[in-house]
Amino acid sequence: MTVLVTGATGFVGSHVLEALAQRPDVKVIAACRDRHRLIPGFQGEVRVGDLRDADYRARVLDDVDIVCHAAAWTSLWGHAQESRTLYLEPTLGLLDAAVARGIQRLVNVSTTSAAAPERSHDANSRGIPRRFWPHLGNVIAIEDRMRELAGGTTMVNLRLGIFAGQRYALSVLPILIPRLKTHLVPYVAGGRTSLPIVDGRDVGEAFALAATAPGLSGYEAFNIVGPEVPRTREVIELLHDEFGYPKPHFSVPFALAYPFSWLMEKLDLFVPWEPLVTRSIVHLLEEVNVSNVEASKRLGYRPRVSWREAVRAQVREMAAREIRPMRMARPIA
Template identity: 65%
Template sequence: MEGVDVLCHAAAWTSLWGHKEQSRLLYLEPTLKLIETAKAAGVARFINISTTSAAAPGRSADPMSCGIPRPFWPHLCNVIAIEDALRLAATPTFQVVNLRLGIFAGSGYGLGLLPILVPRLRTHLVPWVVGGRTHLPIVDGRDIGQAFACAVAAIDLPPYESVNIMGPIAPTVREVITLLHEEHGLPCPHFSVPFGLAYPFGWLMERLDPIVPWEPLVTRSIIHLLEEVHVDNNKAARVLGYSPVYDWRDTVRTQLAEMRVRETRPMRMARPVT
């Protein structure tokens, strides 16, 4: 950290469900130590990545709102704990820029909602949730890179600034799955359920995990990612000068093309510990 002006924290170990202890040891504790070390070394600005789902569904439109811990998703709780730690650590000489990212997609991703969703659609067992009417704030990895660059260069920021980051347009879940159906032959869901039924179904799938040889068909964390977040790029444009370029359709096509080559088996919901 010595001599560093701006630190971009883009590293994480992540899990879409369970794995509480691994998330604490491999993500939360190292990140808290990194924050402590960076501040002590005189780093002027710490740029952190978080998620637009941190405060979903009620308060995500305001990126400065505190996250809402969800006990069913330990890793999200740790993401929120890091946001809270950065709020406390922020000072005029240790500025924090918190980027709440939408659903990341595009080339080079080892985990994400699309690689989890695709093999589950093939089972014909995944339902629409509220008819697929909620929006997915998909953001291309290249636009995330632009957001980092904007956060590095921005001036006149307060000690703690948080912004939502997404692509130019947020499609509905139905639009995304329809694209997967029309261009890649994936089946569309055959029925729809409300969130009030989707969460208990996810809970049941999690409870069955110890006795079946495959990962849960649906988890409560996946349902949570389908909640409406009502986010936009207005604040990021005003404060950071962020202007996303990559349309969600091209981003999804890029990721699916790469998955056909690289993903020979369904992607696991947690990064392996090696």
Template identity: 30%
Template sequence: MAKTVLVTGASGFIGSHLVGRCLADGCRVKALVRKGNACIDSLRASGVEVIEGDVRDATAVDAAVRESDLVLHAAALTSDWGKMQEFIDINVGGTRNVCEASLRHGVGRLVHVSSFECFDHHLLGRIDEQTPYKARKQSYPDTKIGGTNEVWAAIKRGLSASILYPVWVYGPGDRTLFPLLADSILRRQLFFWARNAPMSMIYIDNLVDLTMLAASRPEAVGEAFMACDGEAITFEEVCRRVAVAIGSPVPSLHLPFGMVRSVAGVMEFVWRIAGSKKRPLLTRQAVDVLASRALADVSKARTMLGWQSHVPQEEGIRRTLEWLVTVDPARWKVK
């Protein structure tokens, strides 16, 4: 009998790829999806059992988790802008609901997709699983810490769970990193504030591989793993490749970090006073992330699980840029 897998966040970038892998592996796949989500029909057409509900609703979560062998928890509010309470309700409360239901129904395994954002970006060198979390009074990183701590607490109570800390995730289907960079480059709105800052990324297929390894290997129970391609690249180089691919001039303007962060703070203040739901052009969280000097150390996943990134970074970027043209063929002309 095929394993029954529940994927939360199945309509998102990471979750949708997890659904695809589980279907390809012959699993019975369930997805917890908000009512009215545009992807519901396509999920059902692909053979997914859709449970309409929200991770904030403990009753809906309980119904979704029931009779699941494996839970892949990828649901999260990932923006760098929004009301703090909404982040708390989804990233902390939602994760608590998933953990409680998993304990109650005796789920065999749970894999929680956390974030590299749990750690201090200003640390020099490599960050590993022993590095302490660093709260920054920012909605997304602080609530990802809170949600991940819910998983650690559930592990102490007997939940067979593993935790992943993905860095920047990219690949076909991403609606944030590469499309937003391309749009900013075309609008001549992109500039830099940290010269030669290293950037850790992971291609979506590599992350899915690691997730499924963590879900199946007994050594992974009660453990956490960095999720990264293992290759460093600078933000400037990523932007250069995007610019060349879409036939736009390569951005070259550099501004002082302190000035850019101050401007981002002013923008946030003005946007909040105006009550705008749309994110500002700059946020302090985005400025901090793209000025990071820290890299993820993936040696634990390699040694404990035998994991390796099957798609090299250069190939992953090439595939992503080729896909980008499908977002808007008239706008993106990938070379």
């Protein structure tokens, strides 16, 4: 079995490479733009190129059985055109190419917040686009296209929780943590909603299982989170108790958090820094009520890394790696 991993140098892709490397019956091919950023020790084949290039999208699928599509340009607010050009269009092109080439299965990255808060408990539910977050709309458009194309190529959509852990990527934690230092960030709804953190190692294992598990067909979707799901308040208390970050001094309901975030976004036009908070961040704090029940039953997914371990590892890496706070959109290249 030959598995291609796109976005192999990113948070998701690098962990998928590690997980698949543990399976002796799998040949792993890494697809990326810069081979020098691959995890140390990777010995497999590397196919260098850019998924925006239609010719590369066709070539990269040569002699491939299964695709783990982990390439994703990300933005937590605005950047509608960039999200379309750098993420939506290349991914739709890859889906079409995979079907045309007869790829057996394609596994995709999505988010547990795609249908939040109304229907997120069901990973098969259709996503709910939000006008305030163009990138989420593109994530949902990709899910919908997977449904349309599913058939000869099995389409597996993994709605992942909040990323955490080593080699961390753009997500809630690297945006939230520096802002806690301002003492201006409130709890939303008292911090009572769940924060479905998932460590990169568990993400990698979930992808490896979704790529190799028998009995999948058509369009399949699974929520993927850690072994236990904390409340937002619990996560912030850990950051306070173990790393000294300030806790919020007040709380606001979601009904106020959204208009306040809208105001912060509008003020961005007049200030040199990014908004304190955006509506997309508030949306990610909405209750999702997700679990691993279906992934456990159908894929054999058993997450091993606690949210506490994942957060600790990420905060330590942030202290060593970040000179300035992470921006709310990936660099454009």
